[in-house]
Every structure is written in structure tokens, then in C-alpha cells.
Amino acid sequence: MKTIQLAPRITTGSAGTGKPPALVLRGVSVRLGGPAILHDISFDIRERRIGIVGRNGSGKTTLARVIAGLLAPDGGTAEIDGTDMAKDRKAALRTVGILFQNPDHQIIFPTVEEEISFGLVQMGRKRDAAAQETREILQRFGKSHWAGAANHALSQGQKQLVCLMAVLAMRPAVIVLDEPYSGLDIPTRLQLMRFVDEVEASVIQITHDPDSVRHFERVIWVDRGRIREDGEAAGVLAEFEGQMRNWGEQDDLSDLSG
């Protein structure tokens, strides 16, 4: 396999330092018009590989949207290298790429090349330059023959790869992956995991599968909108899996958020 050494096109304060960007959340709370979904979330991330685990409805996707600047918190701030992601949407678009759980919620264009070019044009690339960079990313993934393919005719795993290529083409400093491998067969999952392992960008991966983040530097467990554990992967995952088994043995679903 070709290596996917896509250096982030970092435009934030860590540019050129070789250090991962600093993702700092301070006192983030989110309500969305109802009871609080996130309560007073604070962390300071300087690692390149972060896993986020938690039960259904615990607030992980909401947290991902705050990190990517897609959702302005009701309280607190989310900054990358000192830039507030909710206040500077242009910086957020350049700095953070987000891959949603369901590619059908992400893909908006008929063909693969249009889908990948779109983000580049949004970032200010001229159409020719965007087309060239689209060809390059397709080539890096050995998928040049997909350029004119209809997205709707691709399988879920293939669509997921299109979304991943679209995110990587923008070369963000931070990539947020929300359950990127659910519904994928084992070879496709392993291939996409290898691609992700190779990228230089910082990766924040939301998952229900502890095995997919066991090798990460740090894992954050979100429980009912709060951080329950935050630390080295082995310790946090051992606690998390123990609690999940414990809850799984009970029949009471009343503690499920939402």
C-alpha cells in the first residue's frame, strides 16, 4: 500500500513547530433548547491520537460538533491554538475536518470528484487547483478510476472512503471521526484504520469499539454529558469496559441518556 503522508496544511499557531495543535475546551456546556447535553467540559489536548468513548446519547457527537466549530456552545469555549472554532468559521473549516458516522449525511454531490473538490473550493482554492488536488488524493489512495463514479452507486464502505478522502484532501490539522467504521466489513475497517493511522494530523475518534482506540495515546470517557475518565488508553478503557459489562448485565435501560 502507498503511504498517505499528508502533512496537515496547518494555519494555526502550531504551524511549522512540528507540534500537534493545542485543542483546549474550557467549561463547555450545550443545551440545544432542552436539558443540558454537555455540562462543563474542559480538557487540554496536545496528543495526536485521542479516543472518545461513551454510551449512546452521552453527548459524543455533540462534543465533536463543538470541536469542529459546527455548534457554538451555550457556555465556555473551544479553541485550537488559541482560535475560537465557533467564532472563526473560516479558521475552523481550514483547521478541523469531520467525518460523520453516516456517509449519506455527508455526501452532497453526484460524483466522487465533485464531492472531494467541493471542500477545497470552499477553502478558497480555484477550480483548477481543486481539480488537481482531487486527482492527487484519488491517486494516493489508488482510486483514480473513481473520479467520475456516481456516489449513490458506491457501497457504504466506499462512500466512507470518499468522505475520508474529501477530509484528507483539505489537509486539516485536526480530524474528528465520529464512529467511522460502523457497518463496515472487517477488511474495509482495517484498511481505513491503517489509512487513518498514517495521517500526520491529530485524530479524535469517537467510537463504541474500544479495540479501535486501544493503541491511542489518550482516551476520554463521556458519560451523561460529563467527562467521567480522561487519561492513558489502557486504564480508561479497562474502567469503561468493566462498567459497560456491568450495565449490560442489567435489564434496566432507564439510565440511558435522552
Ligand SMILES: Nc1ncnc2c1ncn2[C@@H]1O[C@H](COP(=O)(O)OP(=O)(O)OP(=O)(O)O)[C@@H](O)[C@H]1O
Ligand atoms: N439537535 C438536537 N436537539 C435536541 N437534542 C439533541 C440534538 N442532538 C442531540 N440531542 C440530544 O443530545 C443527547 C446526546 O446526543 P449525541 O448525539 O451527542 O450522543 P452520542 O453520545 O453521540 O450518542 P450515540 O452514541 O448514540 O451516537 C441525546 O439525548 C440527544 O437526544
